[in-house]
Every structure is written in C-alpha cells, then in structure tokens.
Amino acid sequence: MEKKRKGTKGRAVIICLAALLAADILLAVMLVGQRGAGENLSEGEEIFGGGGTSGNDSGKKDPPFTGGEKDLPGEPSFPEDFDNNRVEEFLAGMSLEQKIAQMFMVTPEALTNYTKVTAAGEVTKQRFMQYPVGGVIYMAGNLVDPEQTREMLTNMENYSIEFLGFPVFLGVDEEGGTVARIAKNKAFKVENVGDMSDIGASGDYDRAYLAGCTVGAYLADLGFNLDFAPVADVWSNKKNTVVKYRSFGSDAELVRGMVTAQIKGFSEQGILSAVKHFPGHGSTAADSHKGAAIVEKNLQELLECDLVPFKGAIEEGVPFVMVGHLSLPQIIGEDVPAVLSREIITGILRGELGFDGIVITDALDMGAITDYYNCAKASVMAVEAGADMLLMPKDFVEAYEGVLDAVRRGELSVERINESVRRILRVKVEMMIRK
Numbered sequence: 001m002e003k004k005r006k007g008t009k010g011r012a013v014i015i016c017l018a019a020l021l022a023a024d025i026l027l028a029v030m031l032v033g034q035r036g037a038g039e040n041l042s043e044g045e046e047i048f049g050g051g052g053t054s055g056n057d058s059g060k061k062d063p064p065f066t067g068g069e070k071d072l073p074g075e076p077s078f079p080e081d082f083d084n085n086r087v088e089e090f091l092a093g094m095s096l097e098q099k100i101a102q103m104f105m106v107t108p109e110a111l112t113n114y115t116k117v118t119a120a121g122e123v124t125k126q127r128f129m130q131y132p133v134g135g136v137i138y139m140a141g142n143l144v145d146p147e148q149t150r151e152m153l154t155n156m157e158n159y160s161i162e163f164l165g166f167p168v169f170l171g172v173d174e175e176g177g178t179v180a181r182i183a184k185n186k187a188f189k190v191e192n193v194g195d196m197s198d199i200g201a202s203g204d205y206d207r208a209y210l211a212g213c214t215v216g217a218y219l220a221d222l223g224f225n226l227d228f229a230p231v232a233d234v235w236s237n238k239k240n241t242v243v244k245y246r247s248f249g250s251d252a253e254l255v256r257g258m259v260t261a262q263i264k265g266f267s268e269q270g271i272l273s274a275v276k277h278f279p280g281h282g283s284t285a286a287d288s289h290k291g292a293a294i295v296e297k298n299l300q301e302l303l304e305c306d307l308v309p310f311k312g313a314i315e316e317g318v319p320f321v322m323v324g325h326l327s328l329p330q331i332i333g334e335d336v337p338a339v340l341s342r343e344i345i346t347g348i349l350r351g352e353l354g355f356d357g358i359v360i361t362d363a364l365d366m367g368a369i370t371d372y373y374n375c376a377k378a379s380v381m382a383v384e385a386g387a388d389m390l391l392m393p394k395d396f397v398e399a400y401e402g403v404l405d406a407v408r409r410g411e412l413s414v415e416r417i418n419e420s421v422r423r424i425l426r427v428k429v430e431m432m433i434r435k
Helices: 009-037 084-092 095-104 110-114 121-130 146-166 196-204 205-223 252-268 301-303 306-317 344-351 377-387 396-409 414-434
Strands: 104-106 135-138 169-172 175-177 272-278 320-323 358-361
Touching: 084 414, 095 104, 095 396, 095 414, 104 110, 104 396, 110 121, 110 135, 121 146, 121 301, 135 146, 146 205, 196 205, 196 252, 205 252, 252 272, 252 306, 272 301, 272 306, 301 306, 301 344, 306 320, 306 344, 344 358, 344 377, 358 414, 377 396, 377 414, 396 414
Parallel strands: 104 135, 135 169, 272 320, 320 358
Antiparallel strands: none
C-alpha cells in the first residue's frame, strides 16, 4: 500500500507537464522511425500459447478546478474547429458490415483466432480488414515490455488509419492498485499509483488528479488512447469485495470529486476515460463476473447516491460510460442485467442524466451474460437497449453475425446502427483533430 503524499496542485501540474512533454518527444521519435522500421515480430512469433480472460472523507479538499463554463450535462466536449461533416463523410463511406464491426471492442485473440497475441502482424492486418473493429482491449498477457507494446499498438493504429482513415480505440484496464495490467509488470518500470480507496481516504483531490496524470502519461507513451477507468462506484456495502479497493470510498460527493479530478488528469495526457460500472456496483454483494449482481435500490435512491459520481463524470465531458452487469428489480421489475436494459441505458443514462457519449457494455463474456444468453442474442439486446459498443463477447464472430442478421431481418434498423457509429466517429474525429 503506497505511503500517503501531501500532493499540491502546483506540483501535480508541473509533473503532468513534464510527463506530457516527454511523451510528445518520444512519440515524435517513434513516428519518424516507424515507416522504415517495419515489423520485428513475424506472424509465427505472434502465437505464444496460453490464454487470456477477460471511506473516510475527513479533511477533504475542494476539487482543483476553477474558472470557465462547464459543458452542459451529456454534451461532448469537442474542439472549436470540430467539423461534423467529417463524421458524416466517414459514415457515408462505410458499408453496413464495417459499421457493425465498429461497434465491437475485442481482445487481439478474438480478432485473430490466435491463442495469445503479442504482436500485430500480417494476420492481424488481414483479420482487421475483414472485421474492422472499433477497438481492441489488451490484457496483461499481451503486454511483454515497452518496445514490444509500442510496436504492437503502432501497427494496430496504422492498420486502422490506412484502411478506414480514422483511428482505432486501443484500451486497457489500468486503474492502479490491484487492477494494473502494466504497472504490475516490472518490465515497464512505471509507478503503481496504488488503490483508489487509499487516494479517496486521503480526501485530497489533487492525488486523484495526479494519479490520472501519471497513469495517462505512461499509457500515452506506450500508444494507448483509452483507459477503462476511473471506477465511479460508491462503496456503500461493506460486504462488497469486488470494488472495495477500487472505489474512492463511501461518500458519493467525495467519489464524484475524485472521479472528475482523475478524468481531467487522463484527458490532459490524451487518454480517453471509460467511467464504470453504471449505474453503480458499490451496493451489491455478488461478483458480476460469476453471475448477476443485484442492486436493491429505486431510482430516487440511486440519484441520491450511486449516480452522483456518474453525473459528475458526464458534466466533466467523459467520452465513455461502461454499463455493468447489474440487476435492478426495483426499477425494471425483472432480473435483466443493466447492459441489456433499455430502461437503464436509454431511460436513465441517456434520458435522466443526459449522456450522449459512447455507452459501452462491461465484458459480455462474464457469467451474468453467458449463463443466460448466447452471444448473438445478448449483443442484439444490448444494441436495442442503447449500447454503442459491445465489449468482449464470448464469441466475437457469432456476436457480430447476430447483429448483422438482426439488421437484415429488420429487427434492428440501419439508423439505429448509424446512431451508435456517429457517436464512435465523433470521438475518433476529435482524437484526429487534437493529435
């Protein structure tokens, strides 16, 4: 457990600026040498065997942000020179198959059909041309060392730019503490910022901001552009061990301030945040990796506690919200997981909170989904509910074909697909403008 530090806003900003400058210099060097370097790992080397799977608020300070008007809740924070025509041009140039592929974020193993992937070679390129997915999520087993990771991610980025004209989301679960695919690997020689529970207990919002800067800087240096963090769950059930150390604490307003501070830190390093697990995993007792986790709260109770940090994240302009495998019988009257519920995604997240960014599901290979639905059915239900991106279905091709067939049958409209792809493209075009 890391020692408590009395971080100040000034020191945090200086550290972040230094880290960002170093990352920019390194990125420039990488881009100059990239085209001549080629791929160091052969297609055969791409297979390595094995498999992968998916508080105390005393003395708390005010959040470290002042000045300027905040965006209205749910409105994407785009640059002044953002051109929506570019989004429409990309959309018009895509086939239905390409659009549906954009709605998936999968592991490199799911994309290539290899057992374990540590490079993006010719097979990856060919499979991406067949299934141009919107994003790839990397696990600890995919990440060997900095050089290998940079080359793999650079190649993946180049394939998307060359084939589609816009980037691919390159994501990882790097919360810090117990969930750190990179910081827990000694080969990367980066700081593990520690558990969010410790940061929350300090009451110091600058520590959350600095953690976002620190993690964001080393992720950007490696080539990532998306982190599935921060955790916005309010840890209100002491029997909950799933998010005990991953949550900033049990005070909803404290968690809100910590979450928005960390999002700002990530954003300043060029890293997109995916806040999770909507509408809040903190009051549950079960682990949704194994089955449905039940939230025994009505909407008013959620609005007063669990949804407070998510509302703050939306007001901060967070681009992604991850919806969890949570059952809310007091709201929807049945045990359907939130990721498959239109009442939760379209009704509460979109309607009540006004979020118009990218809604991504939690991993669809978890027991809460696989024990009750096949891949195709779950994927179609998630899209019908309002999800824009489908994370890690158990069988990617089956899930993809399921959504495609649903459109061809008229069960899902082309406009419904376009709605989600527009949201995805808005973020990707913004990435291109800012880069």
